[in-house]
Amino acid sequence: MIPIAKYIDFWTRVNIKLPEIKRLLFVHNETELANLMGNVKASEPILIVIIPSADSSEIDKDDIRDMTAGMLFMVVKIDSKNRTPDVEKKVMTDMQNLIAAIKFLLHRETTDCEAEMHDYFEGTNFSSMHCDPERNLVGCDGWSLLFEIGDPFWTFTEDELIELFPNIND
Numbered sequence: 460m461i462p463i464a465k466y467i468d469f470w471t472r473v474n475i476k477l478p479e480i481k482r483l484l485f486v487h488n489e490t491e492l493a494n495l496m497g498n499v500k501a502s503e504p505i506l507i508v509i510i511p512s513a514d515s516s517e518i519d520k521d522d523i524r525d526m527t528a529g530m531l532f533m534v535v536k537i538d539s540k541n542r543t544p545d546v547e548k549k550v551m552t553d554m555q556n557l558i559a560a561i562k563f564l565l566h567r568e569t570t571d572c573e574a575e576m577h578d579y580f581e582g583t584n585f586s587s588m589h590c591d592p593e594r595n596l597v598g599c600d601g602w603s604l605l606f607e608i609g610d611p612f613w614t615f616t617e618d619e620l621i622e623l624f625p626n627i628n629d
Contacts, residue, residue: 460513460525461579461610469576470508470531473564479557480506480533493597499536504557505599507532513610524582527608533557534593534601547600551592554601558590561604582609 467485474483481503486492487510499505509530517523533554537546568580587607594600620627 461511461527461608463510465576465579466511466527467508469568469580470506472576473561474506476564477557477560479553480504482506484508485510489597496536496597496599501536501538501541504533504535504554506557506561507534525610526584527610529606529608530603531561532593532596532599532601532603533561534596534599536599539598547594550600551602558602558604562588565606579610580608583607584609 470483470485474480482499482505484492484495484505484507486495486507492507509532511527511529513525513527515523515525535550535554537550565580565583566585568574568576569583569585571577574580584607587605589605591603591605592601593603596603
């Protein structure tokens, strides 16, 4: 599984590279998201990143991997009084463009060996990517993106683990 600090750092960098995204939220679930939406202005593009989960798979004892399940939403809060077909079309178009830019940045991170987060995102499975339109997700419209990242089973090197947990080898 990708270290959560690196995952958050990556999406923070995406937010900086795409200033059209006015707000970045990290949440665990829809309940938490609903509680945060009261502070969000209508028509403000929001990147919502779900804290990822992971499943492990074992081909054999020497080949164990984690599959990190990534999920994000690129949405805009829409005031129900201003919801019209034209507003919906513009929101869906604008958010789809931002999803395309996010996918581009993710792809660049996986293919550019010099990219800062390359080691963490190189296992991104682009054939696993799935986009869905989102309508009225806690008052927002836009798109969701699901994807998988195959990581080495050991999120940390042995030296990093020993530094974090000095007694691990005892």
